[in-house]
Amino acid sequence: MKRFAIVLAAGQGKRMKSKLYKVLHPVCGKPMVGHVVNTVQQVHCERSVVVVGHGAEAVRSYLQDTAEYVLQEQQLGTGHAVKQAKDLLGGEEGSTLVVCGDTPLVTPETLENLLNLHESSNAAVTVLTARTDNPKGYGRIIRGEDGNVLRIVEQKDCSPEEDAVTEFNTGTYCFDNKKLFAALEKVTNQNVQQEYYLTDCVSILKEAGETVLAYQTDDYAESIGVNDRLALSQAEGYMRERINRAHMLNGVTIIDPASTYIGADVTIGSDTVLYPGTVLKGNTVIGEDCVIGPDSDIEDSVIAQGVSVKHSVLSHAEVGARASVGPFAYLRPGAKLGEDVKVGDFVEVKNAVIDNGSKVSHLSYIGDAKVGKNVNIGCGAITVNYDGYNKSVTEIEDDAFIGSNVNLVAPVKVGKGAFVVAGSTITQSVPDNDLAIARTRQENKPGYAEEIRSRAIAKKNNKS
Ligand code: UD1
Ligand code: CA
Numbered sequence: 182m183k184r185f186a187i188v189l190a191a192g193q194g195k196r197m198k199s200k201l202y203k204v205l206h207p208v209c210g211k212p213m214v215g216h217v218v219n220t221v222q223q224v225h226c227e228r229s230v231v232v233v234g235h236g237a238e239a240v241r242s243y244l245q246d247t248a249e250y251v252l253q254e255q256q257l258g259t260g261h262a263v264k265q266a267k268d269l270l271g272g273e274e275g276s277t278l279v280v281c282g283d284t285p286l287v288t289p290e291t292l293e294n295l296l297n298l299h300e301s302s303n304a305a306v307t308v309l310t311a312r313t314d315n316p317k318g319y320g321r322i323i324r325g326e327d328g329n330v331l332r333i334v335e336q337k338d339c340s341p342e343e344d345a346v347t348e349f350n351t352g353t354y355c356f357d358n359k360k361l362f363a364a365l366e367k368v369t370n371q372n373v374q375q376e377y378y379l380t381d382c383v384s385i386l387k388e389a390g391e392t393v394l395a396y397q398t399d400d401y402a403e404s405i406g407v408n409d410r411l412a413l414s415q416a417e418g419y420m421r422e423r424i425n426r427a428h429m430l431n432g433v434t435i436i437d438p439a440s441t442y443i444g445a446d447v448t449i450g451s452d453t454v455l456y457p458g459t460v461l462k463g464n465t466v467i468g469e470d471c472v473i474g475p476d477s478d479i480e481d482s483v484i485a486q487g488v489s490v491k492h493s494v495l496s497h498a499e500v501g502a503r504a505s506v507g508p509f510a511y512l513r514p515g516a517k518l519g520e521d522v523k524v525g526d527f528v529e530v531k532n533a534v535i536d537n538g539s540k541v542s543h544l545s546y547i548g549d550a551k552v553g554k555n556v557n558i559g560c561g562a563i564t565v566n567y568d569g570y571n572k573s574v575t576e577i578e579d580d581a582f583i584g585s586n587v588n589l590v591a592p593v594k595v596g597k598g599a600f601v602v603a604g605s606t607i608t609q610s611v612p613d614n615d616l617a618i619a620r621t622r623q624e625n626k627p628g629y630a631e632e633i634r635s636r637a638i639a640k641k642n643n644k645s
Contacts, residue, residue, distance in 0.1 A: 597613040
């Protein structure tokens with residue numbers, strides 16, 4: 182049987198009280214609607230249609246061509262939203278999943294179970310339900326005496342008895358596609374909110390004598406619909422646990438899962454150890470046998486195997502095998518460290534390649550630079566890459582030695598095996614294997630320290 186999906190993402194999300202459209206709010210770093218669309222893709226739907234409205238452009242530009250789109254110009258309710266997909270999907274035969282863009286925790290396994298139950302029972306609709314003691318804000322599942330589902334009643338439309346029901350609608354459904362669009366024609370907005378409720382399709386199909394089923398998930402987390410920031414933080418908590426658990430089962434050691442934050446799209450190799458305070462974001466890739474943290478923030482970076490990163494911040498950086506970063510290093514966009522490189526304490530690297538085996542051990546700024554292999558950059562040495570208007574490049578070739586506290590005023594090049602003496606301010610390129618010294622020569626004045634001291638004491642006594 183063919184499978185289709187409709188994801189509802191047109192609402193504004195007033196209860197979020199936000200400038201950001203609701204379905205774009207991130208959960209573990211990834212917009213909610215992104216989670217939902219990825220999940221739907223994993224059950225192999227022929228077509229996935231996202232209903233957009235509020236923030237349509239922003240949602241489309243985030244999801245790109247991972248889905249088809251229909252525009253719901255006015256947000257007249259979830260039933261009205263699904264109906265907008267009629268031109269695209271109305272003619273199809275098969276099963277159609279409807280999922281709300283604000284339920285980021287629903288899993289592919291559950292969707293698969295829902296589809297299987299639905300298809301094997303020849304149902305017109307199968308609703309994914311869950312139970313909780315206080316299903317505040319959710320539609321209640323009303324069953325008849327025989328236990329069969331009769332209808333869904335929104336909390337605002339509930340009688341006191343209905344309000345007491347603990348089984349609720351998660352907002353995920355599987356419909357017979359043709360029967361879905363036929364039922365939607367009969368939905369009205371005669372309710373407290375004056376909206377066209379998708380949930381009314383359930384009673385419409387039941388009354389037409391169709392098979393209406395519910396599939397209950399035991400995992401309350403899966404059912405969370407994020408309507409406000411409280412639910413957003415709950416969703417974040419459950420998602421974080423789920424992500425951490427998956428990495429641990431995959432062979433990653435997480436010393437303290439409660440203080441470790443891993444984005445939904447991060448990958449980590451086995452035998453890597455994450456210390457407390459590790460935050461891994463975006464499309465970060467971490468290899469095997471790394472030691473990350475404590476207290477490190479790594480975003481959209483690629484880290485090879487055997488790397489150590491301590492107390493450091495990395496953004497759009499690449500780190501080669503066995504490199505060591507930190508403590509207290511800052512790798513900014515375009516920082517590319519080769520294998521066995523050391524970038525030590527209080528070193529900042531931006532838009533610079535540092536090739537295999539080179540060391541920048543302490544207190545340096547390396548920006549807009551190309552550093553060769555086995556280069557040693559001494560404590561406090563910096564590239565002077567900016568004149569207030571233009572950025573210029575510093576090149577340091579293989580095996581060069583840059584002494585402590587050297588200023589390399591770009592554009593400038595230090596040749597292979599060259600030696601730059603500590604404290605030099607280098608403004609001209611240094612040929613291969615030359616020694617460059619660019620500082621005033623030292624002069625010692627014998628006994629003059631005593632002279633200076635007695636002058637200072639005399640001055641002080643004169644004042645008092
Ligand atoms: C809905 C269900 C409720 C269920 C809950 C689960 C209805 C009437 N109610 O309520 O039974 O328990 O989800 O989380 O369906 N949307 C549109 N266009 C609209 C209105 C909504 O695209 O005109 C989208 C929203 O962006 C959102 C989703 O549909 O992603 C659900 O809408 P929302 O207003 O959050 O519905 P709930 O009140 O949570
Ligand atoms: Ca909702």
